[in-house]
Each structure stands twice: as C-alpha cells, then as structure tokens.
Amino acid sequence: MISARCKPLRHPGLTQAGGEVEQFLETWIRSNSPRDLVGLLDPISMELLRDAFERVGGCEGTVWIADSEETHLVAVYNSGVDAESLLGFQQPIGSGIISMVYAQQQPYCENDILASRGHDDTLDRKIAKNTRAMIVVPFYFAFALRGVISCVQLKESDGSAHGFTSADVQQLARVGNVVERLINENLLSSILGLADVA
Amino acid sequence: MSRELSKSWPSYEDACAALRYGDGTGVKVAVIDSGIEVSHPALAGMSLADDVAISCDGVHLRIEEGGGHDVYGHGTAVASLVRQMAPGAQIGSFRALDSSNLSRSFVIAECVNQAIARGYQVINCSFGCRGLPRYVMDYKDWVDQAYLAGVQIVAACSNIDASIREWPAYFPSVVSVRGIDCPTDIYHFRPEQMVSFLARGERVEVPWLDGTTKTETGSSYAAPLMAGRIARICSALPDLPPAAIKPLLAVLATKEG
Numbered sequence: 001m002i003s004a005r006c007k008p009l010r011h012p013g014l015t016q017a018g019g020e021v022e023q024f025l026e027t028w029i030r031s032n033s034p035r036d037l038v039g040l041l042d043p044i045s046m047e048l049l050r051d052a053f054e055r056v057g058g059c060e061g062t063v064w065i066a067d068s069e070e071t072h073l074v075a076v077y078n079s080g081v082d083a084e085s086l087l088g089f090q091q092p093i094g095s096g097i098i099s100m101v102y103a104q105q106q107p108y109c110e111n112d113i114l115a116s117r118g119h120d121d122t123l124d125r126k127i128a129k130n131t132r133a134m135i136v137v138p139f140y141f142a143f144a145l146r147g148v149i150s151c152v153q154l155k156e157s158d159g160s161a162h163g164f165t166s167a168d169v170q171q172l173a174r175v176g177n178v179v180e181r182l183i184n185e186n187l188l189s190s191i192l193g194l195a196d197v198a
Numbered sequence: 199m200s201r202e203l204s205k206s207w208p209s210y211e212d213a214c215a216a217l218r219y220g221d222g223t224g225v226k227v228a229v230i231d232s233g234i235e236v237s238h239p240a241l242a243g244m245s246l247a248d249d250v251a252i253s254c255d256g257v258h259l260r261i262e263e264g265g266g267h268d269v270y271g272h273g274t275a276v277a278s279l280v281r282q283m284a285p286g287a288q289i290g291s292f293r294a295l296d297s298s299n300l301s302r303s304f305v306i307a308e309c310v311n312q313a314i315a316r317g318y319q320v321i322n323c324s325f326g327c328r329g330l331p332r333y334v335m336d337y338k339d340w341v342d343q344a345y346l347a348g349v350q351i352v353a354a355c356s357n358i359d360a361s362i363r364e365w366p367a368y369f370p371s372v373v374s375v376r377g378i379d380c381p382t383d384i385y386h387f388r389p390e391q392m393v394s395f396l397a398r399g400e401r402v403e404v405p406w407l408d409g410t411t412k413t414e415t416g417s418s419y420a421a422p423l424m425a426g427r428i429a430r431i432c433s434a435l436p437d438l439p440p441a442a443i444k445p446l447l448a449v450l451a452t453k454e455g
Contacts, residue, residue, distance in 0.1 A: 022332070094296060100232070100270040103295040103302075104325035105364075107356050109415035111401070137356075140328050166379060166400040166415050173358040 025142040025187060034065035035088065038076035040141065042186060045179045049149070050079045052175035056135065056168035058151035062086065063139065064098055065147035073098055073147055082129075098148050101136040105145060107173045109135045111163030114155065130155035133163045137173040141183040149176050207442060208435055210449070217450050220430030222284025227320040227429050228313035229280065229422070230306060231273030234291040236266040240278050240405035248290035248316055252308050254301035259308050268407060269296040275404035275414065276324050276422045282382075283426020286433060290318060295325060303327070303336035310340040314347050319432055319440075322425040323353040324418035329363025337365035345371040348440035352425040354417035357393040368392045373428070373444055375399075377420035385424065387451035395447065397423045 029037065041049075041063065053061035060080030064073040072090040080086070093099045101108050111133040133153040138145055151172055153163065189195040208216065226247055236246055249264035268274045277289050292309035294302070306325075313321050321344060327333055344351050355367035357376045367374035374392060377399015385397040399420035406412045428443055438446070 094269065100272055100295075103232070103270070104272065104418065105328070106324065106326055106354055106416055106418050107358075108418070110412060111415070112413055138328075143330055143332075145328065164415070166377060169415060170356075170358055173356055177358055177362065 021188065021191065022143050024191065026144070029142055029146070030068045034067055034074035034076050034147070037065050037146075038063070040183045040186065041077060041179070042182065045182050046077070048175055048179055048182075049077070052172055053079050053151050056151060056164060056171055057153065057162075058135070058164075059154045059156075061149065061151040061172075063147065063149050064091065064102075065139070066093065066102065073102060076147075097134060098136050098150055101138060101148050102145070105138045107135070107137040107169045109133075109164050109166070109169045135164050135169050135172050137169065137176050139176055139180070141180045142187055143184070208438070208446075212435070213431070213446055213450055216431045216434035217427060220284070220432070220434035222287030222426065222429035223433045224286070224436065225284065225320065225429040225432045226288045226290060226316075226318040227280050227284065227322060227425055228290045228292055228309075228316075228318040229273055229277050229322050230292045230294050230309045230313070231276050231322075231324060232270040232295040233264050233268035233273045233293040234266070234277045234289070235268040235271070235274040235405075235407060235409075238274055238278075238405045238409055240411065241274070241281070244277075244281060244289065246291050247288040248292070248312075250291065250309070250312060251293040251296075252305050252312070253296070254305050256301060259304065261308070261312070264291050264293050269293070271406035271410075271412070272324070272418065275402075275406060275412070276322060276418065278405050279402070279419055279422035280322060280426045280429070283423050284429035284433070287320075287426065287429040290316065303333065307336065307340045310344060310351075314344060314349055318349060320350050320352065320425050320428050322422050323351060323366055324421045326353065326355060326364040326367055329365050329368050333365055338369065341366050341369045341372060350428050350440060350443050352421050352428065354421040355393045356417055363392075371444075373424055373447065375417060375421045375424045377415065377417040382423065384452040385427070385447075386454050387448045388454075389448070395424055395451070396420070 062075050063077040065076050075086050075089040078086045113131050131152045132155045135151045136148050139147045139149045251262045251264040253260045294305045294309045352373045353367040355364050355374045366372050375395045376393050378396045379400035380398050382398045388394050397420035399417050400415045402419040403413050
C-alpha cells in the first residue's frame, strides 16, 4: 500500500506575497488597541477557551494582549462572572507571572500563589478575589507572540479545585494554539477576500 | 576513571559512572534568564562565575553588572536546579529576559556570545520563541556558533504539538527538554523527535524572589536538570568530544516503562 502526505507545494509566485501579508498584518495589528483586537476572537474561539478553562478545573480564564509599545499586557477577555470589572486592566510588562511568561514564551503553572511573595496581587485586590493556582501560556496570532492566556483557581471556589497538573498546562497551550489557527485563518481569509462568513 | 580512558568514547559503565558520580567540578554553566538572586538562602555559599545584565535600547546593546538581582525569580529557580544536579559546577548569570520582546533576540544572542567568550561549556535556555521562518537566523546564528565552539545548548520546549517548532529547541544540535511528572533522578529519551529528552518539570520546589520558595510546573525546570547532568558528565569525562554529549545522554536515559 502506498501512502502519501497531503500537503500543497509552496507556490513560487505567492512566496513574496506571504511576506507582504505578514508585514500588512503586523502594521494593522499595531494600529489597533488590545481591546479592539479582542474582536478577533470569534464565538467558536471563545467557546473553545471557556471549555478549556472548565476542563482543566479553572474557575475562570483571561486573555491578555500586549499594547503596541509592549509596556503593558491588557486584559481583553475574561470568562468569569465579574468579567467587566477586570477587562481593561493593564499589567505592566516587567512584573508578575503573566509578564514572565510573555518574556520567556514557555507555559507555566503555579499551585500555591497565596504563599508566594513574588506574586503581583494588584489585580486580585482590584477585583476582590484571591488567586490560588494559575496556568499561563503564551498566546500567538498573526505570526508573532501577542500576549498570554491565563487560567486561575480561586480561593473563593467551592473547594473542589486542587491545583493544576502539567497535563492541564499542555491542554490549555493546545487550545491556545487552535485559537491562534482560527484567528490566522480569519485574518488571512479577510485580507485575501476568501472569507465565507460575514 | 583513568584520564586515558576518557579520551575516547567511554564504555557504558564509565559513562554511567560519570553521570552518577560527576559533580560538575571544572565545568561552567551559563544561565540565560532573568538574573540570579545570589543572596537567596537556597543558594548559600554560591558565588557566580559571572553576573551580567544585557539590555538593548533599540539601537545599542548595553552590558552591565547584574548585581546579584533577579527580576522575576525564574533565573534563581533555574540556577538552583543546575546546582542541585551539579553542585561543583561554576554557574554564570546572563540576564536577558527583562528586555522588551522587540529586542529580545539580539539580547539573547549577545548573552550567548558573552558566555562562549568567557569559556562556558553548557548554556541553559529555559525560554523559547515560536519557530517561525522569519526568526530562524536570529537563533540559528548563535546555536551554530555554540556548536562550532563545542558549547552545549540546553533548551526548554513546551512541545504542545510535534508540528509546532520552537527556537532554539528545534535545532538538532540542541538538547531539547520537555517537563514531565517523574522523579528528579531520572530522565527519558524519545528517539526520532526534536524534543527528545523528558525530565522532571511538574511540581518542582524552587527558590524564588526575596528568599521565598515556590512549587512550579513547566519545562523551564526540566532543562536545568539536563544542563546539570551534562556538567556532571563533562566533569568526569573532561576530554569527551562535545558532539558526543547528546548521543551519550540518549544512551544513558532511563527506559520508559
């Protein structure tokens, strides 16, 4: 039996266009604020994220996107009941766990944040919650790192949460990657005039 | 073990002994990270071979004394794991991860240049970058430079999907490591995969900022365990050809049950 890998060949005439598309997207993204860019998360992406937050045993999750100057990560989507009080929160890049993940681009998990003096609890104080455990994974789209996705267990939860495992970290990272692919597909379809949805 | 014996490819028994009894003495391990908090009680007695902070203002690279500081705590955690595995190794801190993402690849490249120039044999990179074509030369340049200089790069990789590349973990000369739930004293090898080494990266207790400790999960903590193992082997087999290190690690890995 002969098997074949189904993969289109690179088209010489389109290779240069690929670079132009990448550059166009970079310029376009930098001209938008993080809160505008949340519009790139379509309903399917949001559902995938909500599902993932739930499946790994998280109480809620947040999508953070860096501003164009890369001075802050801005909360642009949150799956919790108090999402409105959190959206727009700006975490300075250079402090806190989410900034560290943005810098090193590796998924991270910590299960006893309350005992950690390194934790920046500014956000917790703002929304009057206590983060107990946290997963953070890098968030890419449009062919670059754009922010991070975090998922937390809160002290205020019903007590069924017992921290995250590395399998949970991998699961959230994988869903982040699927969302990235959805966003990329939507972006490319839009700018190339190939979109089949309004 | 006789020095004569170690000049050639070691026997399996000698290699096992090197991994078991080597302590890293005489080997320099560079930690490219967020700095190292040398005053942390968990690092008591440790003095850094080098403590350098490299930054970029968008045009110029600036090389300064690190001052024994860590900006996140991550570098302190990584250094402690190298030390745990290879207590005799000399550890150097090259701080890169507080720089803007825009200039990050230049800063990291300079850290590697500095480490090679200062005689380090092992460089730990508990960080990564999505393996897009446009970033490849930013990383390949220094990975190749290290390879030619006989310096072993060890890199963490999330490995969420085998089709997703990460730099520097996806270069063949790099020892690429994924964190798993296993005892600290073993590691595994998976042939025919770019991320071919698996070591403990789940619920690892590590020192953090301001003298604290944390329990962390991530490949970041698996990579320094492998960097320490390389230091152990190199200290016991000082004449081992650098190119032999990665295949030797593969041979010595614990078989997966």
